[in-house]
Amino acid sequence: MTLGQIALWGLVVGFIMSLVVITGFAYTTLLERKVLARMQARYGPNRAGYIPLPGRGKQERKLLKGFMQPAADAVKLFFKEDNTPAFADKWVYNLAPMLAVIPAILVLAVIPWAGDLPWLPEQYDYFAIVPGLNVAVLFILAVTSISVYGIVLAGWASNSKYAVLGGLRASAQMISYELAMSMTIIIPVMLANSMDLGVIVDAQKGGYYVFLQPIAAIIFCIAVMAELQRAPFDLLEAEQELSSGFNVEYGGMRFGMFFMAEYMKMVSFSAIAATLFFGGYRGPFVDQVPMLGFVYMFGKIFLGLFIMIWIRATFPRLRYDQLMSFGWKKMLPLAVLNFIVLAVVMVMAEEGAFDALQQAVLGIFG
Amino acid sequence: MGNPIVFGLLAVIAIGSAVGMLTSRNAVYSALFLVLNFATIGVFYIVLNAPFIAMVQITVYAGAIMVLFLFVIMLLGAEQLRGVNSEHWFHLGLSILLAGLLIVAFFIVLVMEGSTTSAAPMIDTSPTALGLRLFEGYNLPFLVTGVLLLSATIGVVIFGFSRKRGENV
Numbered sequence: 001m002t003l004g005q006i007a008l009w010g011l012v013v014g015f016i017m018s019l020v021v022i023t024g025f026a027y028t029t030l031l032e033r034k035v036l037a038r039m040q041a042r043y044g045p046n047r048a049g050y051i052p053l054p055g056r057g058k059q060e061r062k063l064l065k066g067f068m069q070p071a072a073d074a075v076k077l078f079f080k081e082d083n084t085p086a087f088a089d090k091w092v093y094n095l096a097p098m099l100a101v102i103p104a105i106l107v108l109a110v111i112p113w114a115g116d117l118p119w120l121p122e123q124y125d126y127f128a129i130v131p132g133l134n135v136a137v138l139f140i141l142a143v144t145s146i147s148v149y150g151i152v153l154a155g156w157a158s159n160s161k162y163a164v165l166g167g168l169r170a171s172a173q174m175i176s177y178e179l180a181m182s183m184t185i186i187i188p189v190m191l192a193n194s195m196d197l198g199v200i201v202d203a204q205k206g207g208y209y210v211f212l213q214p215i216a217a218i219i220f221c222i223a224v225m226a227e228l229q230r231a232p233f234d235l236l237e238a239e240q241e242l243s244s245g246f247n248v249e250y251g252g253m254r255f256g257m258f259f260m261a262e263y264m265k266m267v268s269f270s271a272i273a274a275t276l277f278f279g280g281y282r283g284p285f286v287d288q289v290p291m292l293g294f295v296y297m298f299g300k301i302f303l304g305l306f307i308m309i310w311i312r313a314t315f316p317r318l319r320y321d322q323l324m325s326f327g328w329k330k331m332l333p334l335a336v337l338n339f340i341v342l343a344v345v346m347v348m349a350e351e352g353a354f355d356a357l358q359q360a361v362l363g364i365f366g
Numbered sequence: 367m368g369n370p371i372v373f374g375l376l377a378v379i380a381i382g383s384a385v386g387m388l389t390s391r392n393a394v395y396s397a398l399f400l401v402l403n404f405a406t407i408g409v410f411y412i413v414l415n416a417p418f419i420a421m422v423q424i425t426v427y428a429g430a431i432m433v434l435f436l437f438v439i440m441l442l443g444a445e446q447l448r449g450v451n452s453e454h455w456f457h458l459g460l461s462i463l464l465a466g467l468l469i470v471a472f473f474i475v476l477v478m479e480g481s482t483t484s485a486a487p488m489i490d491t492s493p494t495a496l497g498l499r500l501f502e503g504y505n506l507p508f509l510v511t512g513v514l515l516l517s518a519t520i521g522v523v524i525f526g527f528s529r530k531r532g533e534n535v
Contacts (some may be wrong), residue, residue: 092394133433138421145429149401152433156440158396166439171437175430195493 009121010109014129017113018105025263026070032263032309034066045069074256085159092157097250097257100150103143104264110136111271112198114281114293126198126281127293135197140272141182144227146177148174150261151229151236151246157242158249166245169320173226176327177233181223183335187216187342188276201280208279213342217277219335221307224269226327228262235320249341269321270304271297323345370411380406393439397432404428418493 030045037044043068049068052060062365086094124131133139148171155167189195191212192203210217226233237245247258274280278300281293348354380403387399404427411420500508 089394092398133417135417135421138418138425138493141420142429144426145425145433146401148429148433149436152436152440153394153398156436165437168437168440171433175433175437178430 010129013108013127013238014109017108017129021105021108021264021267022260024267025260026074028263028267028305029073029259030066030069031305032312033069035306035309036313044069044236048072067162077256080252082254085249087159088249089157089159092153093249093358094254096150096157097254097261097313098150099153100147100261101257101264103147103150104261106143107140107265107272108282110139110197111200111268111275112280112296113288115286117290117293123281126201128198131198132196134194134196136197137185137189137200141178141185144181145174145178147227147261147265150258154258155246158246160249162242162244162248163246164240166236166248168231170246173229173233173235173327176324177223177226177331180327180331180335181227182218183332183339184220184223185276186339187213190346197275197280201275201282204279204282208277208282210277213277213338215334216342217273219331219338220277221273222331224273225308225311225340226323228269228308230262230264230266230308230315232315233323234317235323266305266308267301270301270308273304274300284361369413372444376410380410394436397435397439400435401428404432416491418491418496436504493506 034044044066046065048066050062053063084090101247109129110133112126112128112131116125117127120127151170152167153164155170188200188209191209192200194200229236236242237247242248247255252259274297281297283292283296286292286296383402385398387396387403390396405424408420408423408428411417411423424474465514
């Protein structure tokens with residue numbers, strides 16, 4: 001394939017996948033509201049749109065109550081007044097929502113969605129927007145590290161004390177938890193011997209890395225929750241303290257873009273966690289029917305989203321000093337220790353230190 | 367060096383953002399221009415067939431260091447620059463002199479070398495090759511750099527602890 005064909009592939013597939021994920025984002029908001037409502041013994045949004053079913057007697061039956069709620073929300077946000085605070089910094093105030101959304105979508109570029117589909121071009125081993133990128137894991141780290149700018153700049157540009165405090169908390173939290181996340185993101189790279197996400201997924205054929213490295217997987221998931229600034233780590237928009245933190249001065253669709261960035265990031269980080277630790281598109285019979293990869297991938301993303309919502313409904317918010325001491329004194333040392341132990345064990349296994357043990361075990365059982 | 371048009375465009379963005387960083391009166395604007403500059407240099411690395419360095423450049427400089435810069439600027443509320451002070455003209459003169467010297471040095475080098483600055487040979491730039499090269503060819507410098515960074519980290523921790531106990535070091 002020539003460079004132009006690669007670019008065209010990226011453009012077309014990227015457009016389609018972005019549209020899919022943007023639709024997914026809209027329904028993630030509905031999922032969150034519905035699941036939270038069920039966990040708190042409420043109904044949740046149930047007025048906008050339903051599928052009527054033939055009634056039984058006088059009872060009127062409705063299916064999927066409230067499935068048009070995201071569309072109603074979008075229309076509402078578009079028609080709201082979109083004002084700029086008088087002393088806000090106009091340029092940065094307008095730039096911040098875009099800087100929040102772009103990294104959330106950009107991460108999707110390297111996620112493998114399915115295995116070797118029959119209609120894929122020759123060179124591509126798996127279906128992704130940019131397949132075969134040999135620095136894909138670093139790409140994820142780079143994009144997540146710039147995703148804090150949207151929030152920090154929104155906080156600064158609004159010229160509001162609440163917003164600045166939210167932005168400051170966001171930057172401190174992102175820096176702290178990114179370290180633990182980077183230390184655990186290395187683990188699949190070491191085990192698969194590659195930074196290509198497709199190779200990492202392929203290497204999980206024998207067993208998902210969550211079973212091989214449960215500590216790393218758990219630390220990664222906690223760090224992702226902190227990176228996403230979701231409950232219980234949502235100190236930057238703590239309603240009781242900061243009213244709503246960095247986005248307090250935003251209204252209309254510009255607020256909607258922050259909302260979008262948050263839920264898009266939920267989707268893309270679920271996809272990353274699924275790829276790195278939960279086998280990505282792998283599952284039963286995926287080698288025979290490659291199209292099943294999409295099903296498994298979306299299923300795993302859905303599971304990740306559900307767990308995030310579940311955690312939000314369950315845990316109270318951390319205090320700020322608890323957040324920092326948890327990140328620096330517990331997660332980071334544990335992640336570093338895990339990394340060092342794994343490195344030593346891998347080198348020892350390569351040098352043949354466990355051969356005798358293996359022989360002994362085989363001698364007993366075999 | 368890839369396409370000369372791409373190179374020219376990137377060079378214009380890089381130099382423009384550097385000039386913007388120096389001339390803007392607002393420290394947050396300066397920081398944002400610097401982020402743009404770092405990102406452009408990252409794209410330069412991609413054009414030069416070094417994706418690993420490009421990603422590391424963006425992660426470390428644009429992602430970590432500039433977030434810390436912004437954090438400090440916002441924490442201190444020091445974004446507005448004060449008026450021109452007396453040292454300003456001295457600094458301006460010195461910087462013009464140094465820039466002139468740099469241009470002269472570039473000119474001399476280019477004239478001496480002639481126009482044989484051919485493109486770098488296509489080498490394997492995958493992370494595997496880079497790691498092997500780093501650990502086989504440059505093992506000692508790599509270790510020394512690591513020890514240097516570690517000593518800096520330990521120094522920071524010691525300063526933090528002594529401040530906490532109210533002692534002097």
